[in-house]
Amino acid sequence: AQKITQTQPGMFVQEKEAVTLDCTYDTSDQSYGLFWYKQPSSGEMIFLIYQGSYDEQNATEGRYSLNFQKARKSANLVISASQLGDSAMYFCAMRAGGYQKVTFGTGTKLQVIP
Amino acid sequence: EAGVTQFPSHSVIEKGQTVTLRCDPISGHDNLYWYRRVMGKEIKFLLHFVKESKQDESGMPNNRFLAERTGGTYSTLKVQPAELEDSGVYFCASSSWTSGFQETQYFGPGTRLLVL
Numbered sequence: 001a002q003k004i005t006q007t008q009p010g011m012f013v014q015e016k017e018a019v020t021l022d023c024t025y026d027t028s029d030q031s032y033g034l035f036w037y038k039q040p041s042s043g044e045m046i047f048l049i050y051q052g053s054y055d056e057q058n059a060t061e062g063r064y065s066l067n068f069q070k071a072r073k074s075a076n077l078v079i080s081a082s083q084l085g086d087s088a089m090y091f092c093a094m095r096a097g098g099y100q101k102v103t104f105g106t107g108t109k110l111q112v113i114p
Numbered sequence: 115e116a117g118v119t120q121f122p123s124h125s126v127i128e129k130g131q132t133v134t135l136r137c138d139p140i141s142g143h144d145n146l147y148w149y150r151r152v153m154g155k156e157i158k159f160l161l162h163f164v165k166e167s168k169q170d171e172s173g174m175p176n177n178r179f180l181a182e183r184t185g186g187t188y189s190t191l192k193v194q195p196a197e198l199e200d201s202g203v204y205f206c207a208s209s210s211w212t213s214g215f216q217e218t219q220y221f222g223p224g225t226r227l228l229v230l
Contacts, residue, residue, distance in 0.1 A: 004156070033216055035218075037221070042223065043123075043203075043223040043224050044117070044221060044222065044223040044224075045205065045207070045221030045224075046221075047218050047219070047220065047221075050216050050218070052216060091157065093157075095217070099170065100145065100147075100162055100169070100170070100217065101147065101159040101162055101170060101172075101173065102147075102149075102159065102219060103156075103159070104149075104156045104157040104158070105156055106154070106155060106156045107156070
């Protein structure tokens, strides 16, 4: 079974600052993929970034980067230069084994302060 | 290109009634998923269609839930009879077939169901 843990229910960050959202995962599979999704107040889930378990480099997508520490089983999302539009719920998720279904964490609500 | 759409956006029903949620995936996407988020908890997988076939329905909570995907296009999720614990946000997601784990699932805005 797979499990995702997000220990920060809510976070505040000053505009233009960087913020790290924590995510740890648990799986017995050697092959897996890790995802981050953003859910603004409008409700849709927006895919942000992907990291494969065999990827040697941390994934980056614009202002988003994934700090992947395999030995610690952590996949933290780093948002650089926060913007007001970054205020949203952020979900860490994983796919592992032979399953296509995605396992989600409980989410972190990020609020960017002007 | 239109994204995943879901209807209705909100539904308020009484316990014991029936509700049908609809999902229209992105055109051409063979994979269609249903997820549910109960208030304050994680988003949980319900089931997965590949075209019109149920590939994995291990997350369906009980036999009050019935999902269909006629012709491999849109999908419906019926809850009959609805119970209080069915309240939550029901998400639909779709993806095209890719190998490996980097299959991006595109989510709809969800249907907020409240059972009174």
